[in-house]
Amino acid sequence: xxxxxxxxxxxxxxxxxxxxxxxxxxxxxxxxxxxxxxxxxxxxxxxxxxxxxxxxxxxxxxxxxxxxxxxxxxxxxxxxxxxxxxxxxxxxxxxxxxxxxxxxxxxxxxxxxxxxxxxxxxxxxxxxxxxxxxxxxxxxxxxxxxxxxxxxxxxxxxxxxxxxxxxxxxxxxxxxxxxxxxxxxxxxxxxxxxxxxxxxxxxxxxxxxxxxxxxxxxxxxxxxxxxxxxxxxxxxxxxxxxxxxxxxxxxxxxxxxxxxxxxxxxxxxxxxxxxxxxxxxxxxxxxxxxxxxxxxxxxxxxxxxxxxxxxxxxxxxxxxxxxxxxxxxxxxxxxxxxxxxxxxxxxxxxxxxxxxxxxxxxxxxxxxxxxxxxxxxxxxxxxxxxxxxxxxxxxxxxxxxxxxxxxxxxxxxxxxxxxxxxxxxxxxxxxxxxxxxxxxxxxxxxxxxxxxxxxxxxxxxxxxxxxxxxxx
Numbered sequence: 001x002x003x004x005x006x007x008x009x010x011x012x013x014x015x016x017x018x019x020x021x022x023x024x025x026x027x028x029x030x031x032x033x034x035x036x037x038x039x040x041x042x043x044x045x046x047x048x049x050x051x052x053x054x055x056x057x058x059x060x061x062x063x064x065x066x067x068x069x070x071x072x073x074x075x076x077x078x079x080x081x082x083x084x085x086x087x088x089x090x091x092x093x094x095x096x097x098x099x100x101x102x103x104x105x106x107x108x109x110x111x112x113x114x115x116x117x118x119x120x121x122x123x124x125x126x127x128x129x130x131x132x133x134x135x136x137x138x139x140x141x142x143x144x145x146x147x148x149x150x151x152x153x154x155x156x157x158x159x160x161x162x163x164x165x166x167x168x169x170x171x172x173x174x175x176x177x178x179x180x181x182x183x184x185x186x187x188x189x190x191x192x193x194x195x196x197x198x199x200x201x202x203x204x205x206x207x208x209x210x211x212x213x214x215x216x217x218x219x220x221x222x223x224x225x226x227x228x229x230x231x232x233x234x235x236x237x238x239x240x241x242x243x244x245x246x247x248x249x250x251x252x253x254x255x256x257x258x259x260x261x262x263x264x265x266x267x268x269x270x271x272x273x274x275x276x277x278x279x280x281x282x283x284x285x286x287x288x289x290x291x292x293x294x295x296x297x298x299x300x301x302x303x304x305x306x307x308x309x310x311x312x313x314x315x316x317x318x319x320x321x322x323x324x325x326x327x328x329x330x331x332x333x334x335x336x337x338x339x340x341x342x343x344x345x346x347x348x349x350x351x352x353x354x355x356x357x358x359x360x361x362x363x364x365x366x367x368x369x370x371x372x373x374x375x376x377x378x379x380x381x382x383x384x385x386x387x388x389x390x391x392x393x394x395x396x397x398x399x400x401x402x403x404x405x406x407x408x409x410x411x412x413x414x415x416x417x418x419x420x421x422x423x424x425x426x427x428x429x430x431x432x433x434x435x436x437x438x439x440x441x442x443x444x445x446x447x448x449x450x451x452x453x454x455x456x457x458x459x460x461x462x463x464x465x466x467x468x469x470x471x472x
Contacts, residue, residue: 003196007187014184015064018177022057025170056083056120057174063127064181073131080124080131087117087124115148119175122148123182130182135190136256140249142183147245149179154237191252194259201262205255212247216240279353281331282338290352290360294412297350297362301406308364309371309405312419313341313378315357316398316431325389333387333397340381344374360416368405368436375401375434383432398432407439 063079066072122145129138152172187196195205217240224236277289285293297308315321315337322330334357341351341359348364361378363371378401385397402423404415418437426435 003198004188004193007184007192007196011064011181011184011187014177015061015181018174018181019058019061021170021174021177022054022061025174026054026058054174056086057178059083060120060123060127061178061181064185076131077128080128083124084121087120091117115152116171116175119145119148119152119179123178126182127185130185130189135186138185139183139190139192140252142179143245143248143252145179146248147242149175150241150244151238154233154241191256194255195252201255201259205251205258208251208255209248212251213244216243216247279338282335282353284338284342284359285350285352287352287354290350290354290362291412293350293352293362294415297364298406300364302408306365307367307405308362309366309368309403310415310419311361311363311371311375311378312354312402312404312416312423313359313361313382313399314401314423314427315382316400316427318357321387321389321395321397324391324395325387329387329389333385336385336387337382337397337399340385341378344378344381360419366405368403368439371403371405372434372436375403379432379434400426400431401434402426402437403434404437405439 059079060083063076066076122141126138126141126145129135129141152175184192187193194202195209196202220236220240224233224240227233227236277285279286294310300306301308315333318330318333321333325333334353337359338351338353341361345351345361346364350362352360354360363374366374379399382397382399386394387397389395400423402419402421402425404419404422406415418440422435422437426433429435
């Protein structure tokens with residue numbers, strides 16, 4: 001985020017520089033001079049005066065300061081269209097003067113001859129695309145425009161007699177600043193967001209971009225710069241400029257599609273992780289995640305000396321609901337119960353579906369007494385639910401709940417065994433009620449599987465405490 005914030009400041013500074021240089025050249029009058037190597041009066045109907053370059057540069061720099069609201073975007077699109085229309089009209093109306101310019105200077109590549117005009121058109125199109133929220137397309141157009149900007153740079157370096165729209169350093173400075181301001185129009189969008197981020201993939205993309213620019217530039221300086229033939233220097237500079245721009249476009253596209261592939265992969269991994277840790281029907285955690293949260297609660301309890309409790313829910317007579325309403329009605333009932341349980345949770349509680357009609361909740365910061373009150377809230381909320389059977393009748397849902405407060409040194413299976421024993425005792429006492437397990441260990445292998453056995457537990461220890469509730 002820091003790099004993106006700096007990019008916003010750089011964009012404003014670049015737009016200010018472009019506007020300031022353009023206005024200064026216009027006010028000083030140097031913008032009214034003819035191009036280098038061309039007699040005064042040639043190619044001067046609309047585009048030949050550099051005054052027009054100054055006006056367009058200042059105008060486009062000002063477009064970057066428009067607000068990002070709908071009105072600002074509309075004005076930006078209208079301004080970009082006006083720039084394109086002006087430039088293209090000037091080229092059409094000055095074809096005859098352009099021919100005389102070719103005859104005066106000699107034949108040169110069209111990229112050099114119209115570098116400034118094409119750059120303005122591409123930047124205007126980029127502004128319009130970004131105003132329409134097509135940020136990646138706009139940024140790619142700016143990178144294509146950099147090829148024409150670099151051709152002007154090479155023309156300035158070798159001081160060729162080519163007819164350049166950005167021939168002098170002051171105009172080149174304005175062009176560079178304007179290009180930078182358009183490129184950074186929305187640095188937190190499109191491809192720039194990838195290069196300005198702080199993660200490892202962004203660093204790799206930045207390194208690739210630097211190498212893609214530096215490699216051709218160094219080769220061009222060492223080879224083309226050593227040749228004193230003007231034609232070779234012109235064409236060599238163009239080849240290097242186009243190669244750099246091509247590398248930038250390819251690297252940016254590679255970074256964008258690599259990030260998109262990475263995002264798709266992460267989404268798939270999250271989906272697989274969700275399937276592995278959550279119940280597919282209700283969206284609650286499954287038994288695996290419940291164990292993890294239990295272990296985490298144990299660590300917190302040991303370090304902070306706090307209590308927590310495990311609640312086991314089992315819906316009463318749920319087989320009857322499945323038989324009378326079908327599995328579709330049963331699934332709807334389970335989903336509604338899961339929503340009710342989730343709504344009753346506090347910030348650090350954990351809910352899970354153990355399978356079938358059985359649920360579990362870990363209550364953080366809850367001793368036996370508070371867990372009993374919370375469990376009663378769960379029971380009452382579920383007892384208020386009704387499901388519609390196939391015959392049109394409404395059936396209330398009820399649940400029995402067993403509570404076990406965690407004891408020092410107790411494992412998940414041991415706590416679960418005590419809560420499960422309390423749950424079966426609640427079933428044996430008439431269902432739709434809460435039962436609290438005594439603070440005494442129950443061996444995992446002694447977990448009962450029938451209601452009768454649950455009632456016949458050895459209660460030489462303090463008996464299970466029942467919270468009476470009417471059966472609906």
